[in-house]
Amino acid sequence: MIPLMELTRQYKSLEGQLDRAALKVLHSGKYILGEEVAQFEKEFAAYCGTKYAVGVGNGTDALVLALLAAGVGQGDEVITCAMSFFATAEAIAVVGAKPVFVDCTDDTYVMDAAAVESKVTGHTKAIIPIHLYGQCADMDKINEIAKQHNLYVIEDCAQAAGAQYKGKKAGSMGDMGCVSFFPTKNLGCAGDGGMVVTDKEELYRLCQAYRVHGSGENGLLAYGKKKGIEVEPGSIDFHGNLPKYFNFVIGHNSRLDALQAALLRVKLPYLDGWNQRRGEIAKRYHGEITNPAVKKPVCGAFGSHIYYVFVLEVGDRDSFRAYMEEHGIATGVYFPVPLHLQKVFEDLGYHPGDMPNAEILAGHGVAIPMFPELSEEEIDKVINCVNAWEG
Numbered sequence: 239m240i241p242l243m244e245l246t247r248q249y250k251s252l253e254g255q256l257d258r259a260a261l262k263v264l265h266s267g268k269y270i271l272g273e274e275v276a277q278f279e280k281e282f283a284a285y286c287g288t289k290y291a292v293g294v295g296n297g298t299d300a301l302v303l304a305l306l307a308a309g310v311g312q313g314d315e316v317i318t319c320a321m322s323f324f325a326t327a328e329a330i331a332v333v334g335a336k337p338v339f340v341d342c343t344d345d346t347y348v349m350d351a352a353a354v355e356s357k358v359t360g361h362t363k364a365i366i367p368i369h370l371y372g373q374c375a376d377m378d379k380i381n382e383i384a385k386q387h388n389l390y391v392i393e394d395c396a397q398a399a400g401a402q403y404k405g406k407k408a409g410s411m412g413d414m415g416c417v418s419f420f421p422t423k424n425l426g427c428a429g430d431g432g433m434v435v436t437d438k439e440e441l442y443r444l445c446q447a448y449r450v451h452g453s454g455e456n457g458l459l460a461y462g463k464k465k466g467i468e469v470e471p472g473s474i475d476f477h478g479n480l481p482k483y484f485n486f487v488i489g490h491n492s493r494l495d496a497l498q499a500a501l502l503r504v505k506l507p508y509l510d511g512w513n514q515r516r517g518e519i520a521k522r523y524h525g526e527i528t529n530p531a532v533k534k535p536v537c538g539a540f541g542s543h544i545y546y547v548f549v550l551e552v553g554d555r556d557s558f559r560a561y562m563e564e565h566g567i568a569t570g571v572y573f574p575v576p577l578h579l580q581k582v583f584e585d586l587g588y589h590p591g592d593m594p595n596a597e598i599l600a601g602h603g604v605a606i607p608m609f610p611e612l613s614e615e616e617i618d619k620v621i622n623c624v625n626a627w628e629g
């Protein structure tokens with residue numbers, strides 16, 4: 239079977255380095271945050287072209303902490319795209335705000351930036367564009383709308399570590415960027431992991447506060463922001479106790495493990511090469527898949543797509559998937575239910591037909607194998623099979 243994604247080939251290619259990095263952490267006795275995480279935060283921020291990075295438990299938490307840092311809460315609205323993994327909308331709901339959905343485009347599949355402005359109300363506090371499938375949303379347009387209406391922009395970069403838009407890296411264009419290091423992601427660790435990147439010192443400190451129970455000096459800053467008062471740094475006497483035992487706002491326990499950071503530090507220097515290889519595979523798919531019964535994704539004019547997944551649209555998806563499986567090729571669906579039609583959001587009052595592009599993608603989109611270690615023979619087989627499908 240040709241898998242959709244496969245992790246052991248990458249592990250094998252870096253086995254010695256990864257094993258040494260993991261063992262070093264095990265021997266260190268320092269397992270949460272610490273030097274490995276601090277170093278990785280620096281390296282990842284430099285990679286993204288941002289000043290700061292905050293290592294957190296996973297990509298979902300990165301979104302939650304970024305929203306909290308932006309002061310988003312009860313009564314606020316956050317505009318996002320109807321086509322994403324559930325976590326994007328879940329994070330908005332978790333902080334007590336209301337997700338407001340716009341459609342994706344019918345060819346690049348990222349947030350339809352032209353549809354955003356009409357959704358802005360007096361309650362809107364932020365926009366979360368998703369760099370879906372590895373391609374950046376149209377950030378110039380989104381940032382312009384945000385500027386006009388004084389909104390935060392939080393980039394969901396979970397599927398796009400290393401993607402670019404007009405020469406800028408995903409995560410460096412909004413107020414904050416949220417990354418996932420879930421194992422299957424372009425930069426994946428060996429468990430859960432995530433990061434918030436930002437250029438803004440205050441947001442950096444607020445994310446640091448919210449990842450450790452709203453404690454310490456950064457927690458005090460968060461308290462001041464919440465109450466709308468100026469707080470003097472150093473104004474609290476911790477009486478020689480650990481500042482982490484002094485809590486100022488309700489936060490989370492969401493920190494990156496040293497083990498994950500150590501593995502990610504080994505992998506980061508390879509990320510651009512892996513993304514480039516994904517681009518080469520995509521180039522073959524784009525050039526050699528010629529079956530007219532299959533619609534291929536469009537790469538927007540403004541950037542580099544890093545093909546976290548390669549999604550086709552087909553008429554009868556079930557029969558396509560069964561056919562591919564018969565021929566030993568795995569496929570996947572990202573995602574079968576658009577966010578506005580998820581049962582959990584029924585009270586928001588959306589109906590089928592509200593987001594036609596997202597609904598078509600949810601019903602007809604199908605991902606074919608995509609990971610850097612795919613062999614040329616495997617790619618040949620995928621292309622030949624897709625071309626021979628009698629849709």
Ligand SMILES: Cc1ncc(COP(=O)(O)O)c(C=O)c1O
Pocket residue numbers: 296297298299322323325326368394396397417418419420430431432
């Ligand atoms: C677009 C998007 N946002 C957020 C997340 C959440 O990331 P994590 O699984 O690390 O919590 C994912 C992960 O699949 C994702 O694809």
